[in-house]
């Protein structure tokens with residue numbers, strides 16, 4: 387069984403060659419921002435045959451798209467706000483994203499305990515989930531199930547038996563937001579888009595009629611500035627959308643963003659050994675938070691607070707930590723967590739649309755498109771889950787402007803690594819590769835983890851590992867270097883942080899491993915990129931800072 391693997395190499399080392407192609411070219415579309423929104427737009431446009439270039443100032447998914455709750459979900463809580471259209475759209479999208487990226491969008495049963503004085507009663511939960519199943523056209527096999535108190539506690543014995551009255555089990559999908567984004571980018575590249583990370587848009591350029599004609603770009607890999615020309619420019623910079631709108635002639639007119647910060651904490655699975663994912667009440671303020679098991683960890687979140695600080699550096703602060711720990715203590719009093727249990731954390735900013743008089747948690751999660759008189763299109767709001775529909779709406783407008791007829795192609799477009807027709811096919815693939823990888827002493831756990839990270843592209847990693855067999859004796863190092871080689875050649879990794887944070891998620895879920903792995907990874911990257919001493923110093927500083935910040939709440 388040989389599912390389709392990546393066909394296009396995609397390496398930062400080739401940057402100078404990639405940029406040569408941009409000279410004297412006018413693209414149909416320039417996308418600014420390499421989060422899920424920008425990546426989705428680039429893929430949609432490229433798959434309709436448009437020439438596309440995407441620019442990301444840091445790494446792909448560096449912004450909110452690596453700092454979410456990592457769920458592809460219908461947003462049950464938006465039913466409470468009667469956002470039926472939104473629930474319907476993202477609910478339907480869940481199944482599509484799952485089909486197209488089975489390896490990184492995994493079904494996950496979610497338990498909703500119904501508690502004394504909680505925000506949802508037994509009947510309102512049953513009704514909400516009934517509506518949810520219908521709006522999202524949930525498959526019968528994944529339909530909600532109402533549980534008695536006993537069944538709820540059997541499903542999750544850690545829950546507090548004195549306040550749990552009943553429960554509901556329903557399906558969500560778990561993902562890795564940064565990996566979903568890189569798979570979108572890689573698929574766009576396979577459809578001939580040019581995608582450049584570590585490249586910042588500095589200013590828009592205009593013609594004599596003040597229509598936007600492209601942008602000036604600073605490339606941090608080659609340390610040079612250049613201009614990109616495009617017939618259409620989309621600002622998909624999430625929390626930075628208003629910052630870019632302010633650079634345009636119209637400025638931030640009319641609607642503006644309202645940023646809300648969300649924090650997640652990661653603890654060792656043993657410290658909160660839940661059997662399954664939970665969505666539970668924070669009784670003190672009527673909000674709900676998730677606790678999700680992932681590999682050897684459990685992560686918990688999120689908060690939802692107004693944010694006025696620097697957009698580039700939201701942090702998990704003491705108040706955020708106290709809030710989440712208190713919520714856990716109330717629900718799992720026999721497993722009280724303390725700050726010392728926190729292995730890692732992340733803080734992200736929701737780019738919501740401001741509505742006068744509403745607090746962050748009351749604001750709609752709907753997306754909004756802004757059209758400026760210069761022709762600049764900006765898009766903000768929305769959910770990771772809804773990236774495909776958001777992209778369709780934006781690209782429909784661009785296609786119209788270009789006078790073309792090209793319909794959206796992404797509904798059945800399999801993302802890089804996701805070439806599996808069913809869950810059974812994916813499971814079978816893992817089993818086969820576990821067998822084959824015994825020859826290089828790779829464990830079933832290692833292969834399973836890599837398969838869920840890279841899908842069919844695991845085959846390219848295994849090819850690397852077999853080729854390294856004679857050179858590298860230690861099996862764990864061999865697999866690590868094989869993975870790094872794939873990340874460098876096919877996933878545009880340009881820094882240690884790109885690899886340890888967004889390609890592998892190790893900073894969040896295997897933080898302890900970084901200490902042992904980073905010197906070895908650094909050696910190989912140094913050789914690959916031929917870094918000098920000052921570059922090496924910068925690379926280490928960036929990773930160390932992220933490493934420390936993940937547990938610094940001062």
Ligand SMILES: Cc1cc2nc3c(=O)[nH]c(=O)nc-3n(C[C@H](O)[C@H](O)[C@H](O)COP(=O)(O)OP(=O)(O)OC[C@H]3O[C@@H](n4cnc5c(N)ncnc54)[C@H](O)[C@@H]3O)c2cc1C
Pocket residue numbers: 418419420421422423424441442443444445446447448449450451452453454455456457458459585586587588622623624625626646647648649688734735736737766767768769770771772
């Ligand atoms: C705490 C939290 C939990 C969430 N949980 C979920 C969830 O479970 N499921 C879900 O569906 N949604 C969730 N969301 C929402 C979802 O994460 C966001 O809607 C989505 O990631 C936004 O993506 P984006 O591409 O618009 O923005 P971003 O991911 O922030 O991307 C914007 C990019 O633009 C880049 N950029 C900025 N300025 C420039 C410039 N001048 N030049 C080039 N590049 C630039 C930035 O570096 C950044 O990478 C959550 C959000 C938060 C904050």
